[in-house]
Amino acid sequence: MLYHFNHNNMELPFAESYKMKMVEPIRKSTRAEREVWIKQAGYNLFGLKSEQVFIDLLTDSGTGAMSDRQWAAMMMGDESYAGATSYFNMKNAIREILGFEYYLPTHQGRAAENVLFSVLVKEGDVVPGNSHFDTTKGHIEFRKAKAVDCTIDEAFDTTLVHPFKGNVDEEKLENVLKTQGEKVPFIIVTVTCNSSGGQPVSVENLKMVRRLADKYGKIVVFDSARFAENAYFIKLREEGYKDKTIREIVLEMFSCADVMTMSAKKDAIVNMGGFIAMRNKELHAQASVFNIVFEGYITYGGMSGRDMNALAQGLYEGTDFEFLETRIRQVEYLGNRLMEFGIPLQQPIGGHGVFVDAKRFLCNVAKEEFQAQKLAVELYLESGVRGVEIGAILADRDPLTRENRFPALEFLRLAIPRRVYTNNHMDVVAVALKNLFDRRETIRKGFRIVHEAPIMRHFTVTLEHAD
Numbered sequence: 001m002l003y004h005f006n007h008n009n010m011e012l013p014f015a016e017s018y019k020m021k022m023v024e025p026i027r028k029s030t031r032a033e034r035e036v037w038i039k040q041a042g043y044n045l046f047g048l049k050s051e052q053v054f055i056d057l058l059t060d061s062g063t064g065a066m067s068d069r070q071w072a073a074m075m076m077g078d079e080s081y082a083g084a085t086s087y088f089n090m091k092n093a094i095r096e097i098l099g100f101e102y103y104l105p106t107h108q109g110r111a112a113e114n115v116l117f118s119v120l121v122k123e124g125d126v127v128p129g130n131s132h133f134d135t136t137k138g139h140i141e142f143r144k145a146k147a148v149d150c151t152i153d154e155a156f157d158t159t160l161v162h163p164f165k166g167n168v169d170e171e172k173l174e175n176v177l178k179t180q181g182e183k184v185p186f187i188i189v190t191v192t193c194n195s196s197g198g199q200p201v202s203v204e205n206l207k208m209v210r211r212l213a214d215k216y217g218k219i220v221v222f223d224s225a226r227f228a229e230n231a232y233f234i235k236l237r238e239e240g241y242k243d244k245t246i247r248e249i250v251l252e253m254f255s256c257a258d259v260m261t262m263s264a265k266k267d268a269i270v271n272m273g274g275f276i277a278m279r280n281k282e283l284h285a286q287a288s289v290f291n292i293v294f295e296g297y298i299t300y301g302g303m304s305g306r307d308m309n310a311l312a313q314g315l316y317e318g319t320d321f322e323f324l325e326t327r328i329r330q331v332e333y334l335g336n337r338l339m340e341f342g343i344p345l346q347q348p349i350g351g352h353g354v355f356v357d358a359k360r361f362l363c364n365v366a367k368e369e370f371q372a373q374k375l376a377v378e379l380y381l382e383s384g385v386r387g388v389e390i391g392a393i394l395a396d397r398d399p400l401t402r403e404n405r406f407p408a409l410e411f412l413r414l415a416i417p418r419r420v421y422t423n424n425h426m427d428v429v430a431v432a433l434k435n436l437f438d439r440r441e442t443i444r445k446g447f448r449i450v451h452e453a454p455i456m457r458h459f460t461v462t463l464e465h466a467d
């Protein structure tokens with residue numbers, strides 16, 4: 001018999017743009033073990049030992065796998081106290097990829113905020129932007145200033161599909177500038193917007209912010225941890241950008257900013273590091289004073305030479321289209337599996353993780369009993385998977401009234417580390433959540449706070465069962 005040819009060529013499936021050269025064992029555990037461990041941790045997932053976790057989706061911050069090229073760059077680190085070549089490697093990468101002339105290395109993103117805000121923020125100030133990241137808000141409120149959220153309303157409806165849920169609402173922003181303009185030191189835009197679910201901001205919206213800033217004579221700061229993921233979404237979703245490279249889009253984004261703060265633990269794929277970059281020489285000089293006080297000399301600022309080298313290399317890799325496609329498609333893979341099971345989540349699926357809508361998932365748990373925290377603990381008990389609460393515990397108390405703040409959204413965030421897990425791991429997460437979803441009606445009681453810190457309480461809060 002003749003061999004039968006099938007002329008319908010199949011399209012080759014998508015696969016990762018890298019292969020593995022080194023692996024790290026992880027351990028499963030029993031439900032009985034996990035029940036003991038989570039109780040010992042005060043029902044706070046930050047309190048667990050990492051070896052008590054099977055799949056760790058607590059954060060994508062500093063948890064990525066470095067490449068062979070990054071490790072090679074580390075060997076070439078220059079550990080000179082002043083003027084190290086590693087400092088200049090980072091400077092060149094920042095100039096080439098982000099377009100900023102001046103920069104200061106810091107040990108991580110919040111250190112960049114601390115140094116920059118020491119120059120720019122004072123008591124009574126008002127800092128508008130899209131949803132501020134928790135440490136950013138912390139650094140603003142620590143200085144007795146106020147962070148004003150001007151995110152578009154669409155971001156707060158998880159069922160609504162909008163391509164740029166990180167966008168700043170023009171009317172809300174202009175209202176702040178009009179009525180409290182003299183108190184505004186700068187406008188801050190977080191790209192992508194973590195708090196609204198890893199949602200991107202469009203170039204059009206960034207240009208609007210720039211226009212308003214110019215009109216009212218304000219500085220624009222980008223909180224840039226996931227700027228490359230933001231650029232990827234612009235390429236896919238914004239009219240006129242599909243033929244531009246990620247690097248071209250990144251430069252266009254940052255052309256709207258005067259200053260950027262960066263947690264390099266995200267899109268620069270290093271385990272530790274950060275920086276502030278700016279166009280203004282005077283601001284660089286002012287910030288240098290605080291950098292020396294808080295971080296270290298201006299050519300290392302809390303980083304070793306090898307770490308600066310890895311960061312410089314990471315900026316190139318993090319803005320590579322194939323890498324970004326691999327990463328974001330994995331996040332989408334998990335999100336799509338959850339949606340197949342009918343699990344409610346923030347749509348469209350964000351850049352660095354899947355944000356499960358805990359309010360709709362655990363509708364029998366009261367918001368005063370921390371729905372998202374409850375869901376995170378239940379997921380851990382079910383499977384050893386560690387996610388994190390982005391809800392009322394994170395939202396903290398109002399600094400003036402000391403009342404609990406209940407945000408519009410309660411999320412269980414499943415943040416996916418870069419280049420670390422396979423889609424088989426994602427399947428474990430999806431099925432564990434499905435099992436919980438199937439018995440969601442039976443979950444009725446949440447938690448009560450036993451102990452909390454006065455600021456950024458989520459890291460150390462301890463809880464007990466509400467019943």
Ligand SMILES: *Cc1c(COP(=O)(O)O)cnc(C)c1O
Nearest residue numbers: 108109110133135194223225263
């Ligand atoms: C992580 C992050 C920060 C803080 O950076 P660290 O490196 O954790 O100190 C600030 N802003 C955004 C948007 C972040 O994602």
